Amino acid sequence: MLTSTDDILSPTPKKFLIVGGGVFGLNAAIALRQRQHTVIVFDRLPIPAEDGSSNDINRIVRMDYGAKGLEQGLAEKAILKWREWNDDATKVLPDDDRPLFDECGIILACQDKVLGPYERGCVEFLSSIGHGPLLQELSASELGDKFPAFAEATSNSVMQSAYYNxxxxxxxxxxxxxxxxxxxxAMGVEFFTGEDHGSVADFISNADGRVAGLTTRDGVHHYADAVLVAAGAWSASIVPELASLVVASGQPVIYVSVPENLREEFSSKNFPVWTADITKTGIYGFPVQEGVLKFACHSLGFTNPTPAPWSSDPSTLISIPSPVGTPLGDTIPAPKYKEMLSFLRTLFPSLADAPVARARLCWYTNTFDERFVISAVPHREGLYVATGGSGHGFKFAPVIGDVIADVVSGIESEVAKGFAWRDSPAGTGLYLPKGDGTLREHLPI
Incomplete structure (x- = not known):
């Protein structure tokens, strides 16, 4: 049941509660504190959460978005800020000498001798806004000459054309x-973490229906001027209205241990981030980092249909990530595992015998149009969401906080309009596309 209160004060500056300590939640918290607001972040796990999509060894930073000017423009600004964060991180984390942002560039390769529509669209749009000098179109032989690790891929026809940004x-x-x-x-953001202190049991509503806080599972009531849910793939399990807009989907990720004699060749000094005809295969990967080469498949992914926590009808299903520590939570379905390893060994035969260090699912929060949802929740005054990263949200970390802070502060912008609440083509029905199937349809590896 919703808790009722009629006399919630609205001090200035305001008080915000944020559910989720991932890349959207933390950056929103920092941006709101910079505006002198009081901020409390709740998360069911210590931050960074071990199963959050924000927490991994690496993420791509790119501005290759075809003709999607909104995302491309934001990505451009984000890259400039990542460079600033590179310098600042050495002061904030002086004992961690790992690079924060590694500008190794990105290769977008195709299996045909000419670039595909997506890749060609990227080249044309980036060139039209003045970035042509940063781009280099490459034939198969030129790709192999520039980055020797790709030489075998070009000779066996896996990569026949590409451009380098x-x-x-x-x-x-x-x-x-x-x-x-x-x-x-350091800025004074307060944190409540853990299954009891950091997990939301319910929202608090005052007499006119306005969301005025939340109750955690330990029974404690937390009051505020507004609540922001930025819980990634768990967002729709907390905010029912999101179930028509987003779906949690598990994306396969494999980490291969690279032999020491090959690590220099696959290092970021000699090898960029790469995509392998991504609109057809979904496959992309990274230079070696911490001794492993990570590669993944970007697609609709695997769903985990589960009775919705907010529904009394057990047939109302939404996709919720499988918990870490369970068979479905710690690995990927066997058919996809075999398919991806086969592709990698064709792409890089020198890694054919390299052992797999780990395989797991990264839980995306896919929207039907791959755009974020950063918005007030309709008919739920005081409740906001920032979610729908759709597998490409991390790169915007340095700029997304201010976008979210503007939305919860009622400040209009063209960027905010682009991520506003919108109707799904499926209407108000639950968004649960088939994708690669459900986890329970497949045996784990």
Whole structure:
């Protein structure tokens, strides 16, 4: 039941509660503190959460978005800020000498001898806004000459054309999250973490229906001027209205241990972030980092249909991530595992015998149009959401906080309009696309 209160004060500056300490939640907290607001962040796990999509060894930073000007423009600004964060991180985390942002560039390769529509669209749009000098179109032989690790891929026809964008690379995602948490701590953001103290049991509503806070599972009531849910793939399990807009989907990720004699060749000094005809295969990967080469598949992914926590009807299903520590939570379905390893060994035969260090699912929060949802929740005054990263949200970390802070502060902008609440083509029905199937349809590896 919703708790009722009729006399919630609205001090200035305001008090915000944020559910979720991932990349959206932490950056929102920092941006709101910079505006002198009081901020409390809740998360069911210590930050960075071990199963959060924000926490990993690396994430791509790119501005290659075809003709999507909104995302491209934001990505451009984010890259400039990542460079600033690179310098600042050395002061905030002086004992961690791992690079935060590695500008190793990005290769977008295709299996045909001419670039595909997506890749060609990226080249044309980036060139039209003045970035042509940063781009280099490459034939198969030129790709192999420039980056020798790709030589075998070009000879066996896996990569026959490509372009290289110097502006981009990868971020050490785990370090970035530790950096953000340290910044938030220093700025006075308060944190409640753990299954009891950090998990939301319900929202508090005053007499006119306005959301005025939340109750955690330990029974404690926390009051505020507004609540922001930025809980990633768990967002729709907390805010029912999101179930028509987003779906949690598990994306396969494999980490291969690279032999020491090959690590230099696959290092970011000699090898960029890469995509392998991504609109057809979904496959992309990174230079070696911490001794492993990570590669993944970007697609609709695997869903985990589960009775919705907010519904009394057990047939109302939404996709909720499988918990870490369970068979479905710690690995990927066997058919996809075999398919991805086969592709990697064709792409890089020198890694054919390299052992797999780890395989897991990264839980995306996919929207039907791959755009974020940063908005007030309709008919739920005082409740906001920032979610729907759709597998490409991390790169915007340095700029997304201000976008979210503007929305919860009622400040209009063209960027905010682009991420506003919108109707799904499926209407108000639950968004649960088939994708690669459900986890329970497949045996784990």
């Amino acid at each position: 110097k502006l981009g690379g990868m971020v050490n995602a785990n370090k970035a999250m530790v950096y953000l948490k340290a910044k938030a701590d």
